[in-house]
Amino acid sequence: MIPVAEFKQFxxxxxxFKVLKPWWxxxxxxxxxxxxxxxxxxxxxxxxxDKIICLPSHEPRENLSEAPCRQLLPRGxxxxxxxxxxxxGLKNNLDLQQYSFINQLCYxxxxxxxxxxxxxxxxxxxxxFMVCTSFWFKFxxxxxxxxxxxxxxxxxxxxxxxxRALSEVSGENHKGPAAGRAAATVVTTAGTGTGKTGExxxxxxxxxxxxxxxxxxxxxxxxxxxxxxxxxxxxKVKKFRVHVEEGDILYTxxxxxxxxxxxxxxxxxxxxxxxxxxxxxxxxxxxxxxxxTGYASFCCNHTKAHLFSKLAFCYISFVCVxxxxxxxxxxxxxxxxxxxxxxxxxxxxxxxxxxxxxxxxFAFMLHLIDQYDSLYSKRFAVFLSEVSxxxxxxxxxxxxxxxxxxxxxxxxxxxxxxxxALCMLPGLPDTVFELSEVEALRLEAICDITFPxxxxxLVHLQELSxxxxxxxxxxxxxxxxxxxxxxxxxxxEELREVPLWVFGLRGLEELHxxxxxxxxxxxxxxxxxxxxxKQLKVLSLRSNAGKVPASVTDVAGHLQRLSLHNDGxxxxxxxxxxxxxxxxxxxxxxxxxxxxxxxIFSLGALQELDLKDNHxxxxxxxxSFQHCRKLVTLRLWHNQIAYIPEHxxxxxxxEQLYLSHNKLETLPTQLGLCFGLRLLDxxxxxxxxxxxxxxxxxxxxxxxxxxxxxxxxxxxxxxxxKLRTLLLGYNHLSHLSPHIAALRALSxxxxxxxxxxxxxxxxxxxxxxxxxxxxxxxxxYEGLPAEVRERMEEE
Numbered sequence: 001m002i003p004v005a006e007f008k009q010f011x012x013x014x015x016x017f018k019v020l021k022p023w024w025x026x027x028x029x030x031x032x033x034x035x036x037x038x039x040x041x042x043x044x045x046x047x048x049x050d051k052i053i054c055l056p057s058h059e060p061r062e063n064l065s066e067a068p069c070r071q072l073l074p075r076g077x078x079x080x081x082x083x084x085x086x087x088x089g090l091k092n093n094l095d096l097q098q099y100s101f102i103n104q105l106c107y108x109x110x111x112x113x114x115x116x117x118x119x120x121x122x123x124x125x126x127x128x129f130m131v132c133t134s135f136w137f138k139f140x141x142x143x144x145x146x147x148x149x150x151x152x153x154x155x156x157x158x159x160x161x162x163x164r165a166l167s168e169v170s171g172e173n174h175k176g177p178a179a180g181r182a183a184a185t186v187v188t189t190a191g192t193g194t195g196k197t198g199e200x201x202x203x204x205x206x207x208x209x210x211x212x213x214x215x216x217x218x219x220x221x222x223x224x225x226x227x228x229x230x231x232x233x234x235x236k237v238k239k240f241r242v243h244v245e246e247g248d249i250l251y252t253x254x255x256x257x258x259x260x261x262x263x264x265x266x267x268x269x270x271x272x273x274x275x276x277x278x279x280x281x282x283x284x285x286x287x288x289x290x291x292x293t294g295y296a297s298f299c300c301n302h303t304k305a306h307l308f309s310k311l312a313f314c315y316i317s318f319v320c321v322x323x324x325x326x327x328x329x330x331x332x333x334x335x336x337x338x339x340x341x342x343x344x345x346x347x348x349x350x351x352x353x354x355x356x357x358x359x360x361x362f363a364f365m366l367h368l369i370d371q372y373d374s375l376y377s378k379r380f381a382v383f384l385s386e387v388s389x390x391x392x393x394x395x396x397x398x399x400x401x402x403x404x405x406x407x408x409x410x411x412x413x414x415x416x417x418x419x420x421a422l423c424m425l426p427g428l429p430d431t432v433f434e435l436s437e438v439e440a441l442r443l444e445a446i447c448d449i450t451f452p453x454x455x456x457x458l459v460h461l462q463e464l465s466x467x468x469x470x471x472x473x474x475x476x477x478x479x480x481x482x483x484x485x486x487x488x489x490x491x492x493e494e495l496r497e498v499p500l501w502v503f504g505l506r507g508l509e510e511l512h513x514x515x516x517x518x519x520x521x522x523x524x525x526x527x528x529x530x531x532x533x534k535q536l537k538v539l540s541l542r543s544n545a546g547k548v549p550a551s552v553t554d555v556a557g558h559l560q561r562l563s564l565h566n567d568g569x570x571x572x573x574x575x576x577x578x579x580x581x582x583x584x585x586x587x588x589x590x591x592x593x594x595x596x597x598x599x600i601f602s603l604g605a606l607q608e609l610d611l612k613d614n615h616x617x618x619x620x621x622x623x624s625f626q627h628c629r630k631l632v633t634l635r636l637w638h639n640q641i642a643y644i645p646e647h648x649x650x651x652x653x654x655e656q657l658y659l660s661h662n663k664l665e666t667l668p669t670q671l672g673l674c675f676g677l678r679l680l681d682x683x684x685x686x687x688x689x690x691x692x693x694x695x696x697x698x699x700x701x702x703x704x705x706x707x708x709x710x711x712x713x714x715x716x717x718x719x720x721x722k723l724r725t726l727l728l729g730y731n732h733l734s735h736l737s738p739h740i741a742a743l744r745a746l747s748x749x750x751x752x753x754x755x756x757x758x759x760x761x762x763x764x765x766x767x768x769x770x771x772x773x774x775x776x777x778x779x780x781y782e783g784l785p786a787e788v789r790e791r792m793e794e795e
Contacts, residue, residue: 422444548577622647629653695714
């Protein structure tokens with residue numbers, strides 16, 4: 001006996017693959033098992049029992065043309081046999097061998113091939129059916145995708161996050177009606193409180209299901225490990241979807257194997273119906289063996305013909321049922337598009353409206369899954385939803401960034417506010433809004449921020465920085481921030497990405513924007529209206545504008561500081577600056593200016609002007625600054641200025657003058673008439689000498705002369721008795737005058753990079769100078785007298 005288990009390998013699949021086997025494949029599998037048992041049973045009989053038994057025919061030789069088995073009729077057999085005359089063959093001792101020889105010879109020559117090989121044909125055909133059914137589970141191009149899909153599907157089905165997400169959605173969808181029903185239940189219970197105990201218990205039982213809906217589900221708690229596993233599942237599903245949706249090899253392979261099974265079914269059905277009648281009980285056999293046996297005609301009995309005929313009809317019945325399933329499979333494959341799958345019903349049921357539809361092999365496998373259990377695709381869809389993924393990310397963020405951990409990041413910023421800075425996070429933790437003491441919130445490189453209602457807990461929030469962090473603000477939160485927020489900084493790729501709600505914060509005092517205008521809009525430099533910003537005092541814009549945005553004039557009546565950083569792009573139209581009548585500080589940095597704009601001279605309230613990183617070569621217009629009577633700080637650094645005009649003396653009120661990183665070789669003597677000057681920075685130029693008139697600057701406290709070519713200092717310099725900082729590093733000085741002792745207020749002196757051989761011991765008279773404030777080579781410092789060094793090293 002051949003066990004059926006020997007053929008198991010032809011149809012063996014992993015148990016998990018059953019989810020991809022619809023009912024017709026399962027039925028076909030059982031049918032193939034039944035057909036295989038028929039074949040194995042027939043083969044076993046064929047091998048273990050005699051196949052055919054033959055007897056010699058006693059008809060005369062002249063009647064050999066007639067069938068030798070004609071006389072073997074159901075009736076009168078014995079009478080006819082009695083009338084036959086006795087015949088005998090050659091006498092020898094090989095009778096048994098002769099019969100065996102005749103049986104084998106007649107089996108091979110007289111028996112029809114269908115009757116001989118029927119059980120083997122059944123086995124072969126059944127094995128082919130098995131291979132066709134499971135081929136796509138074995139083929140390398142499809143099996144890898146199937147295994148990956150089944151693996152991900154099982155993890156998605158069992159993930160605690162799936163249960164949580166569906167439970168939350170279910171709670172949201174039924175919260176309103178459930179609350180109403182619960183309230184009705186309470187009223188009913190109160191009205192019947194005086195009834196019987198049995199009725200009260202019944203009402204209590206009926207009310208409990210409503211509690212389950214309204215109360216938070218028990219599965220809402222998700223630990224950190226489970227959250228990380230769900231996060232990894234989202235990434236796997238994304239990559240798998242991209243990979244599988246590229247082609248339709250699974251769909252094509254399934255169609256091909258189904259078509260092959262249908263063709264095989266038709267062929268088997270046709271030839272079996274034609275040849276099944278060839279299985280007969282009596283078989284006439286004529287062989288030329290008279291020289292060996294004495295007979296040439298034999299009547300043979302096919303011992304298993306009756307059984308084989310019954311098995312054949314049973315086999316044909318199974319094949320017909322199998323064929324019907326194959327035809328139904330073809331109908332299912334072609335009556336609707338299986339290369340597209342819509343989650344519309346899941347979206348309606350769960351409320352996750354962002355679940356995308358899928359196509360190609362991904363869609364086909366989901367259609368097969370629905371034939372097994374539609375719950376699988378519903379739970380799988382959770383991991384296709386971006387909303388679900390964002391919720392999971394939020395949960396993981398809250399696990400990772402606890403309030404205690406966030407409090408450790410709190411520190412004072414440059415403006416003295418208690419700041420929380422978060423950078424490059426996948427989202428904004430909800431725990432941030434538990435830190436009510438936060439005064440400044442800095443968010444950098446955080447994508448898709450949506451401020452929750454919990455923002456209202458930050459009652460001390462005054463400053464918000466959004467650096468490459470697009471943010472959405474609900475209307476309720478806008479109302480909360482509208483009068484509270486004082487400073488906002490927004491940095492993005494393009495200025496049109498600045499959230500519109502920023503321009504509705506009417507309590508805003510400082511607005512800092514950084515981003516580029518699109519090339520086609522750079523010349524117009526259109527910015528959103530600033531009319532709502534009634535209290536705006538500071539406006540900073542870093543972009544590539546071709547002119548000052550017209551909306552700046554919306555705040556002309558109260559704007560006190562304007563900063564335009566143009567990153568080298570030339571700023572052409574500046575006439576709108578004339579309207580900023582109360583402007584105190586103006587920065588035009590890297591604006592490609594070649595001359596000082598005339599519009600600036602109309603700013604009567606201007607106190608500070610910064611023209612850093614432009615292309616200024618001449619500053620002849622400096623005379624017009626006398627109209628800016630309140631100007632105290634002028635920064636002309638990082639330009640290409642070669643000389644300072646003599647009428648600089650008109651700037652009597654100027655207190656700070658920055659001219660570093662230019663191309664100056666001399667300073668005008670009239671500079672000494674700027675009696676109010678307290679800071680003068682001419683470092684990083686080409687100065688070879690200083691005019692003696694510099695000694696007239698009696699209010700000078702800070703003088704920077706580093707990185708020039710000075711070989712000596714005028715003695716008059718030491719008349720500036722209020723000088724506290726003197727930077728002389730990296731010049732060509734070979735001698736330092738002993739008159740430096742007159743600078744008793746000096747607290748910082750830089751002498752590094754010169755040609756000094758020794759320091760004057762009169763440095764000891766500079767009572768404010770300590771070792772930390774003296775920047776000089778160690779060898780020169782060690783050359784000072786010990787008492788001078790001891791005094792400098794005193795605390």
